[in-house]
Amino acid sequence: MLAVTAVPITYALWLSLFRYDLRFPDERHFVGLGNYLSVLASPVWWQALANTLIITVTSVALELVLGFALALLMHRALFARRIVRTAILVPYAIITVVAALAWRFAFDPVTGFVDGLLGLERAWLGERLPAFIVIVLAEVWKTTPFVALLLLAGLTLVPRELLAAARVDGAGALARFRHVTLPLMKPAILVALLFRTLDAFRVFDTVFVLTRGALDTETVSIVGYNALIARLNLGLGSAVAVLIFVCVVAIALAYLKAFGTPLGRPAR
Amino acid sequence: MSARLLWAAGSVAAVAYALLPVAWIVSLSLKRPGDLGDGRFLPEALTLEHYQAIFVDPQFPAALVNSIGIALMTTLIAVTLATLAAYAIVRLEFRGRTLVLGAALAVAMFPGIAIVGPLFDAWRLTGLFDTWAGLVIPYVTFTLPLAIWLLAAYFRDIPWELERAARMDGATRLQALRHVILPLAAPGVVTAAILVFIFAWNDFLFAISLTSSDAARTVPAAIAFFTGASRYELPTGSIAAASVVVTAPVILVVLAFQRRIVEGLTAGAVKG
Numbered sequence: 001m002l003a004v005t006a007v008p009i010t011y012a013l014w015l016s017l018f019r020y021d022l023r024f025p026d027e028r029h030f031v032g033l034g035n036y037l038s039v040l041a042s043p044v045w046w047q048a049l050a051n052t053l054i055i056t057v058t059s060v061a062l063e064l065v066l067g068f069a070l071a072l073l074m075h076r077a078l079f080a081r082r083i084v085r086t087a088i089l090v091p092y093a094i095i096t097v098v099a100a101l102a103w104r105f106a107f108d109p110v111t112g113f114v115d116g117l118l119g120l121e122r123a124w125l126g127e128r129l130p131a132f133i134v135i136v137l138a139e140v141w142k143t144t145p146f147v148a149l150l151l152l153a154g155l156t157l158v159p160r161e162l163l164a165a166a167r168v169d170g171a172g173a174l175a176r177f178r179h180v181t182l183p184l185m186k187p188a189i190l191v192a193l194l195f196r197t198l199d200a201f202r203v204f205d206t207v208f209v210l211t212r213g214a215l216d217t218e219t220v221s222i223v224g225y226n227a228l229i230a231r232l233n234l235g236l237g238s239a240v241a242v243l244i245f246v247c248v249v250a251i252a253l254a255y256l257k258a259f260g261t262p263l264g265r266p267a268r
Numbered sequence: 269m270s271a272r273l274l275w276a277a278g279s280v281a282a283v284a285y286a287l288l289p290v291a292w293i294v295s296l297s298l299k300r301p302g303d304l305g306d307g308r309f310l311p312e313a314l315t316l317e318h319y320q321a322i323f324v325d326p327q328f329p330a331a332l333v334n335s336i337g338i339a340l341m342t343t344l345i346a347v348t349l350a351t352l353a354a355y356a357i358v359r360l361e362f363r364g365r366t367l368v369l370g371a372a373l374a375v376a377m378f379p380g381i382a383i384v385g386p387l388f389d390a391w392r393l394t395g396l397f398d399t400w401a402g403l404v405i406p407y408v409t410f411t412l413p414l415a416i417w418l419l420a421a422y423f424r425d426i427p428w429e430l431e432r433a434a435r436m437d438g439a440t441r442l443q444a445l446r447h448v449i450l451p452l453a454a455p456g457v458v459t460a461a462i463l464v465f466i467f468a469w470n471d472f473l474f475a476i477s478l479t480s481s482d483a484a485r486t487v488p489a490a491i492a493f494f495t496g497a498s499r500y501e502l503p504t505g506s507i508a509a510a511s512v513v514v515t516a517p518v519i520l521v522v523l524a525f526q527r528r529i530v531e532g533l534t535a536g537a538v539k540g
Contacts, residue, residue, distance in 0.1 A: 009382055009383060009386075011386035011389075011390070012382060012383065012385055012386045015385060015386060015389065069278075070282055073275065073278045073279060073282055076275060083279065083283060084279050084282045084283060085526065085530065086523055086526055087282065087283040087286040087287060088282065088285075088286045089522050089523065089526055089529065089530070090286045090287060090290060090519055090522075091286055091289075092466075092522070092529075092533075093466065093515070093518045093519045093521075093522040094289075094290070094515050094518075094519070095469065095470050095472075095487070095488050095511075095514060095515065095518075096470055096472060096488070097472050097488040097491060097492055098293070098488070098491065098511040098514065098515055099289060101293075101491065101492075101507055101508075101511060102289040102290075102292055102293040102511070103289065105292070105293070105296060105504060105507075105508070106289070106292055110305045110307070111296070111304050111305055111307070111504055112307060113292070113307055113308060113309040115307065116307045116308070117309075141285075141289065145286070146533060149530055149533050149534055150533070150534055152534075153534040195377070198377045199377075201379070202379045202380065202381065204380075204381065204472065204473050205472040205473070205488070208472070208476075208492070209492055220381075221379070221380075221381045221473070224381040224382075224384070224385075225381060225384070225473070225477065228381075228384055228385040228388060228477070229384070229388065229476070229477045234385055234388070234389055237385050238385045238386070241379075241381055241382040241383075241384070241385050242382065244379050244381055244382055245378075245379055245382040248377065248378075248379050252374075252377065
């Protein structure tokens with residue numbers, strides 16, 4: 001199993017050392033780190049990296065807050081629990097491209113209902129900042145249920161007796177949440193954060209459908225796709241791919257270093 | 269009382285949040301072509317002509333067949349391999365099984381774009397480009413870790429004494445697995461199968477990078493590149509109708525198996 005991903009990434013590493021453009025296949029030759037220098041010297045890469053980080057940070061932060069609210073709701077509202085739990089699985093079941101198209105039509109100035117609702121006349125996907133808002137909204141909508149379910153699983157592990165004891169000791173709802181619930185949920189929160197950050201960093205489908213990376217909304221995955229598939233420049237594209245891989249590993253390591261390994265003991 | 273009302277209001281908001289875009293795309297798919305630009309949330313009059321249109325055009329039926337075939341093949345291969353691997357991890361104490369599980373998780377977080385280039389190049393040279401197998405292989409790679417992780421967590425809770433009992437009665441190891449353990453493991457296997465299927469059904473990056481025609485192009489790729497009567501007109505109605513057609517069955521399956529899926533999505537992650 002390792003082989004099936006280790007081999008391609010090694011191959012990508014190898015390709016990234018060549019000038020290799022499928023439009024000019026005969027001009028393939030070794031350039032060493034030349035491709036990396038080109039990528040790292042290009043403003044497109046840094047812009048895309050910044051965009052990706054903006055999307056990642058804002059969407060993961062929103063997902064965590066919203067996900068927590070949803071998890072608490074499912075945990076506490078006994079009556080509506082099943083209906084809510086059923087309903088929030090719907091975003092998970094929808095193809096990302098389909099969801100993105102739904103948002104695109106909704107925010108479209110001609111077909112959409114959002115402008116009418118807000119009394120605006122705005123081409124949301126025609127300006128940079130509003131386009132970012134729509135991208136983050138689409139991402140948050142689609143993935144909050146996953147975060148909520150992970151957090152709910154963590155919530156159910158908090159012993160009721162402990163909360164009752166804290167109440168007897170005079171702790172208010174907020175204090176109970178801060179000093180009892182949150183510390184016990186730390187592992188669940190970390191897992192949700194780690195999974196979603198790495199996932200959000202790869203964002204591709206939503207951006208591709210909503211803007212195709214126009215208006216400076218390119219993410220690193222879009223840059224990689226454009227170089228590899230749209231422009232068939234395998235050498236340069238592979239360098240981008242390897243850099244993305246390095247970023248993902250760096251994020252994962254930073255999490256593990258900052259919080260310790262949340263998945264320490266997978267085998268019981 | 270007011271607290272209960274607050275929770276109820278929250279519940280209503282949560283349900284609305286989850287269903288709004290779905291209701292919107294269903295509404296769009298039922299609008300008459302002339303009404304598509306009216307900016308209303310609900311259609312004024314209902315029509316099924318967009319649904320007729322997408323099945324008349326050969327593009328969408330071909331993509332639908334590709335999607336179903338590729339997703340089913342991926343599910344079958346990944347779940348079979350994962351069942352065997354998870355069985356080995358749980359039953360056969362071998363060194364480095366924690367490593368295998370850790371590696372599985374690492375692969376699940378792997379950025380797909382990093383292997384699109386090499387695969388594109390390799391598939392071009394081997395003739396796998398624009399074929400079903402060309403998509404099934406990367407899908408199996410990406411879903412196998414998740415499936416192994418999930419099944420290993422599930423298999424751990426199975427009463428394995430039953431297997432010993434079956435073997436004492438003369439069953440071979442494989443027979444014991446098939447007749448005693450698999451029925452017990454079935455719910456976990458179903459969960460894994462659904463999650464794998466959804467991954468393959470949902471993928472876009474590989475689908476647009478490794479295909480170029482109706483031969484293997486799956487629904488997400490086809491919808492994103494739908495062309496209308498003219499090149500410059502986005503066929504909103506057709507896209508909406510196609511979206512509903514590919515979404516409805518998956519939503520029904522997910523709702524039918526919701527408890528299992530919730531377990532599957534959170535398995536291992538929190539148990540620790």
